[in-house]
Amino acid sequence: xxxxxxxxxxxxxxxxxxxxxxxxxxxxxxxxxxxxxxxxxxxxxxxxxxxxxxxxxxxxxxxxxxxxxxxxxxxxxxxxxxxxxxxxxxxxxxxxxxxxxxxxxxxxxxxxxxxxxxxxxxxxxxxxxxxxxxxxxxxxxxxxxxxxxxxxxxxxxxxxxxxxxxxxxxxxxxxxxxxxxxxxxxxxxxx
Amino acid sequence: xxxxxxxxxxxxxxxxxxxxxxxxxxxxxxxxxxxxxxxxxxxxxxxxxxxxxxxxxxxxxxxxxxxxxxxxxxxxxxxxxxxxxxxxxxxxxxxxxxxxxxxxxxxxxxxxxxxxxxxxxxxxxxxxxxxxxxxxxxxxxxxxxxxxxxxxxxxxxxxxxxxxxxxxxxxxxxxxxxxxxxxxxxxxxxx
DNA sequence: CCTATGATTAGATAATTATCTAATTAGATT
DNA sequence: AATCTAATTAGATAATTATCTAATCATAGG
Numbered sequence: 001x002x003x004x005x006x007x008x009x010x011x012x013x014x015x016x017x018x019x020x021x022x023x024x025x026x027x028x029x030x031x032x033x034x035x036x037x038x039x040x041x042x043x044x045x046x047x048x049x050x051x052x053x054x055x056x057x058x059x060x061x062x063x064x065x066x067x068x069x070x071x072x073x074x075x076x077x078x079x080x081x082x083x084x085x086x087x088x089x090x091x092x093x094x095x096x097x098x099x100x101x102x103x104x105x106x107x108x109x110x111x112x113x114x115x116x117x118x119x120x121x122x123x124x125x126x127x128x129x130x131x132x133x134x135x136x137x138x139x140x141x142x143x144x145x146x147x148x149x150x151x152x153x154x155x156x157x158x159x160x161x162x163x164x165x166x167x168x169x170x171x172x173x174x175x176x177x178x179x180x181x182x183x184x185x186x187x188x189x190x191x
Numbered sequence: 192x193x194x195x196x197x198x199x200x201x202x203x204x205x206x207x208x209x210x211x212x213x214x215x216x217x218x219x220x221x222x223x224x225x226x227x228x229x230x231x232x233x234x235x236x237x238x239x240x241x242x243x244x245x246x247x248x249x250x251x252x253x254x255x256x257x258x259x260x261x262x263x264x265x266x267x268x269x270x271x272x273x274x275x276x277x278x279x280x281x282x283x284x285x286x287x288x289x290x291x292x293x294x295x296x297x298x299x300x301x302x303x304x305x306x307x308x309x310x311x312x313x314x315x316x317x318x319x320x321x322x323x324x325x326x327x328x329x330x331x332x333x334x335x336x337x338x339x340x341x342x343x344x345x346x347x348x349x350x351x352x353x354x355x356x357x358x359x360x361x362x363x364x365x366x367x368x369x370x371x372x373x374x375x376x377x378x379x380x381x382x
Numbered sequence: 383c384c385t386a387t388g389a390t391t392a393g394a395t396a397a398t399t400a401t402c403t404a405a406t407t408a409g410a411t412t
Numbered sequence: 413a414a415t416c417t418a419a420t421t422a423g424a425t426a427a428t429t430a431t432c433t434a435a436t437c438a439t440a441g442g
Binding site: 384387389391393396397406407409410411 | 420429437441
Binding site: 064066 | 430433438
C-alpha cells in the first residue's frame with residue numbers, strides 16, 4: 001500500500017464521530033443512517049458525510065432494503081490495514097495477495113472437468129477462492145435468492161452444496177438474511 | 192484503549208509529512224531534526240511541530256548528543272497500536288452507551304407516574320430508549336400486529352402514539368411491512 | 383401520478399491545522 | 413563571557429473540515 005492511501009485511511013479513522021460509528025457497527029451489526037444519527041445525537045446529513053468517508057476507505061459497505069440503507073463494517077479490511085501499519089516503511093507490500101488471470105486459468109483447468117463440474121475442491125485457500133469465484137459468477141448481483149435456489153446452482157458444480165454455500169458467507173462473497181442470499185459487492189470479495 | 196486516545200493516534204498518523212517521517216526513521220534509524228527537514232524539503236520549525244505530535248503518541252523518542260537531538264522510532268509501540276486497530280469498537284470504547292438495571296429503574300421512576308402513564312418523554316436518547324423499551328415490553332415477540340393495535344397499545348402510555356410508533360421503527364425495536372408491525376429480535380434493539 | 387420516507391447534496395460557518403518567517407532558548411566550545 | 417549550532421516557540425496565513433439547516437433526490441406503495 002502506498003503512502004497516500006495509508007494517510008487517507010488514518011485521516012478518516014482519526015475522528016471521534018467516525019470511530020464511534022465504527023464502534024456501533026461492530027457491536028450492533030448493520031444499522032441504517034437515522035439509527036446511527038439518533039444514537040450519536042447528530043443529524044442525518046452529518047452521518048451521511050461520515051459514511052461517505054468511511055466508504056471511501058472501503059471500511060463500510062451498504063445494503064439497501066426498500067427505502068432504508070443498512071451500513072455494515074468490512075472487518076477484513078480493518079485487519080489488512082492494521083497489518084499495513086507495522087510494515088510502514090517496507091516497499092514490497094501486498095504483491096503476494098494478487099492473483100493473475102493466468103493463474104486463475106491454470107487452477108480452473110486443473111480442478112474443473114470438461115463437463116464443467118468440479119473434480120475436487122483444492123485445499124489451499126488461494127485456489128479455493130478461485131473456484132468459489134468461478135461458481136458464484138453464475139449468480140446475479142443485487143438479486144435475492146432463497147436457499148434452495150442457491151443449493152441448486154451450486155449442485156451444478158459440486159454435490160457438497162452445504163459446505164460451499166457456507167464458504168460463500170465465510171469468505172464474504174455473499175450475505176444471508178432470514179434464509180435469503182444476496183451477492184456482496186465485488187470489492188468485498190477476497191479475490 | 193480509550194476512544195480519545197485512538198482518535199488522537201490516528202489523527203496524528205493521518206498526515207502525509209508525519210508518515211514520511213516515520214518512514215524515514217524506520218529505514219534510516221535515528222536522525223536529527225535538520226536531517227529530516229533536509230530530506231523532506233521542509234523547514235526545521237515544521238519538523239519540530241510534527242515531532243512533538245509524534246512524541247505525544249509515544250511513537251518517537253529522542254536521544255541527545257551534544258547539541259544534536261536524534262529521533263528514533265518506537266517500533267514496539269507501532270505494533271501495539273496496529274493491534275489496537277483490529278479491536279476498534281471493542282469493549283470499553285462504547286462504555287457510555289451501556290445502561291445498568293439501576294439506571295433503568297431510576298429513569299422509569301422519574302418519567303412514569305403511579306398510574307403507569309408517561310409524564311413526559313425525555314429528550315436525551317439514552318433515556319428515551321429506556322422508556323421505549325418499557326412500552327414495547329407489553330408486546331409479544333413473533334406476533335404480527337396491525338397498526339391500530341399498536342396505536343392502542345401505545346396510547347396506554349402516552350397520547351402521541353404516532354411519534355412513538357415511528358421511533359420504534361427508527362430505533363429498530365420493530366419492523367413494519369405493509370401496515371403490519373412485528374417485534375425485531377432483541378439483539379437488534381439498541382438497548 | 384401522488385405521497386411518504388429515508389438519504390444525499392448544497393451552502394454557510396466555525397474550528398483546526400500545516401506551514402512559513404522571525405525571534406528565542408539551550409548547550410557546547412573557544 | 414562570546415559565539416556557534418541546533419531546536420523550539422510565537423505569530424500569521426491559507427487550507428481543510430465537522431457540523432448545521434434547507435433543498436433535492438430516490439424509492440416504495442397506493
